[in-house]
Amino acid sequence: MLDVTKTVRQEQTVLILRPSRRAELYCPYAAMLQKQGVELIEHPGMDSTYLALEAGCRVGLLMLSQPDDIEHLESCEPLLNRSSIAWIGLIAPELLSDIRVRECISAYLFNFLILPAHPDHTMLMLRHAWGMAYVRESCHHLGHECMSTVDGDLAMVGKSEVMQRLYAQIRKVARTEASVLITGPSGTGKELAALSVHRQSTRRHAPFVAVNCGAIAPQLLQSELFGYEKGAFTGAQQRKIGRIEAARGGTLFLDEIGDMPLDMQVNLLRFLQEKRIVRVGGTEAVDVDVRVIAATHVDLAESVAQGRFREDLYYRINVVCINTPRLAERDSDIDDLAQHYFGKFAGTHNRMVRGFSRAAIAAMRSHTWPGNVRELINRVQRATVMAEGRFIQPEDLGFMDVPRQESALSLEVARATTDQIMINRALAQARNQISQAASLLGVSRMTLYRLLEKYNIRGRSMATSNAPFLDRVK
Numbered sequence: 001m002l003d004v005t006k007t008v009r010q011e012q013t014v015l016i017l018r019p020s021r022r023a024e025l026y027c028p029y030a031a032m033l034q035k036q037g038v039e040l041i042e043h044p045g046m047d048s049t050y051l052a053l054e055a056g057c058r059v060g061l062l063m064l065s066q067p068d069d070i071e072h073l074e075s076c077e078p079l080l081n082r083s084s085i086a087w088i089g090l091i092a093p094e095l096l097s098d099i100r101v102r103e104c105i106s107a108y109l110f111n112f113l114i115l116p117a118h119p120d121h122t123m124l125m126l127r128h129a130w131g132m133a134y135v136r137e138s139c140h141h142l143g144h145e146c147m148s149t150v151d152g153d154l155a156m157v158g159k160s161e162v163m164q165r166l167y168a169q170i171r172k173v174a175r176t177e178a179s180v181l182i183t184g185p186s187g188t189g190k191e192l193a194a195l196s197v198h199r200q201s202t203r204r205h206a207p208f209v210a211v212n213c214g215a216i217a218p219q220l221l222q223s224e225l226f227g228y229e230k231g232a233f234t235g236a237q238q239r240k241i242g243r244i245e246a247a248r249g250g251t252l253f254l255d256e257i258g259d260m261p262l263d264m265q266v267n268l269l270r271f272l273q274e275k276r277i278v279r280v281g282g283t284e285a286v287d288v289d290v291r292v293i294a295a296t297h298v299d300l301a302e303s304v305a306q307g308r309f310r311e312d313l314y315y316r317i318n319v320v321c322i323n324t325p326r327l328a329e330r331d332s333d334i335d336d337l338a339q340h341y342f343g344k345f346a347g348t349h350n351r352m353v354r355g356f357s358r359a360a361i362a363a364m365r366s367h368t369w370p371g372n373v374r375e376l377i378n379r380v381q382r383a384t385v386m387a388e389g390r391f392i393q394p395e396d397l398g399f400m401d402v403p404r405q406e407s408a409l410s411l412e413v414a415r416a417t418t419d420q421i422m423i424n425r426a427l428a429q430a431r432n433q434i435s436q437a438a439s440l441l442g443v444s445r446m447t448l449y450r451l452l453e454k455y456n457i458r459g460r461s462m463a464t465s466n467a468p469f470l471d472r473v474k
Helices: 030-035 049-054 067-070 071-082 097-107 119-147 159-173 188-197 218-226 262-274 300-305 311-317 327-349 357-366 374-387 405-428 436-441 446-453 458-462 468-473
Strands: 013-015 041-043 060-066 086-091 111-115 180-183 208-212 251-255 274-277 286-287 292-296 320-323
Touching: 030 041, 030 119, 049 159, 060 067, 060 071, 060 119, 067 071, 071 097, 071 218, 071 274, 086 097, 086 119, 097 111, 097 218, 111 119, 159 188, 159 320, 159 327, 188 251, 188 292, 218 262, 262 274, 262 311, 300 436, 327 357, 357 374, 357 446, 436 446
Parallel strands: 013 041, 013 060, 060 086, 086 111, 180 292, 180 320, 208 251, 251 292
Antiparallel strands: 274 286
16 A cells, blocks of 8 residues: 655645736645645746646645636646646635636646645645546656657657547556457558557566568468477477467567468467467477467548458457557657667767758658658668768658758748747846747747747746745756
């Protein structure tokens, strides 16, 4: 059982968020929380709250004490939507009838208390939220470790929303023994997904055996999967253990199962039902405990309708279905993928090249990637071999039509450079006061925060600020 008192430090930080921008508002529980050893970050509006997240704050109190708070609630949604903070609401009873408050509670809050709240109840709920934050971050860290491997060739790379959903599905199915069918176009990493399921399962210390059903001749597939006895056929000089038996206790990955011949589908179905095999040329049934994960790039349901795949086998392997997305569906991962594989190949092929030029990055972002991640790996490896300068150019990647891309890139770079110059000037003139700098630029504070994060200006420009808030979060 998790002992929260041991995992939660007394000096934990709580971010107090009040949607109303009235500076005279204060938290009536501040003194009580501070006596309990809680460090408070109080601010009536949105200024500087993103810095609290970077300072490690994982629990927040949302104060809704007056109607004016509801009017400004929408502006708080970007913060409330951050999964890294567990939000607890302190809400006046008369505000609960407002549909906006109820929707906020349902969508964003870990829990809530009705004002006036008993101090002991408040502390208990805070400690519960801290404990859950600890467990959540521990699980996230474990999941991240499981997604990475020592061999960079076996790492799943990507932070996009579709990849986060894929990681979540993998974590769920890894905890079970259910058969898994992984679908998706060629080159999307179906084997990596299967390997991730295996490495997060209780079978992770046992073998992971992969078989490409489409790469083995039909007449050899039987002996490859089930093995054979000595003398079973000409050339069988000794007993050979098949792939299924080699995966005993672990995971058998059947890639491109849609290409498996119909007669082999019968034998595979019998094994899945009985968990027993008979080697070619043998008579003794051998019990084999193995989990089966299958993958295909074809529509198996359509293959069943056309009589090319057995319906009973389809339902046996398709207990849980996972889909690996096309690279075009996760284009925000292109930069990370390119850098990952550049780091892998550059040390072997070309130690002089330092990275990608802006034109090369723009060319990769605009490409449609019909070959998915496999094509990206191929192009990056080619580029590390072909590059003659310090930075990879579009032609090194095999992209020859680059004038239009370079023109668009120049306009983008010019706009970004101008933005950064104006933001830095405004911050200097406003002495790093966000509200005043936003006013000088004619944008909202939230817009300025997004620009600061986009151009990574926050760390350089605001680190020297003398604002009281910054002093408190150091």
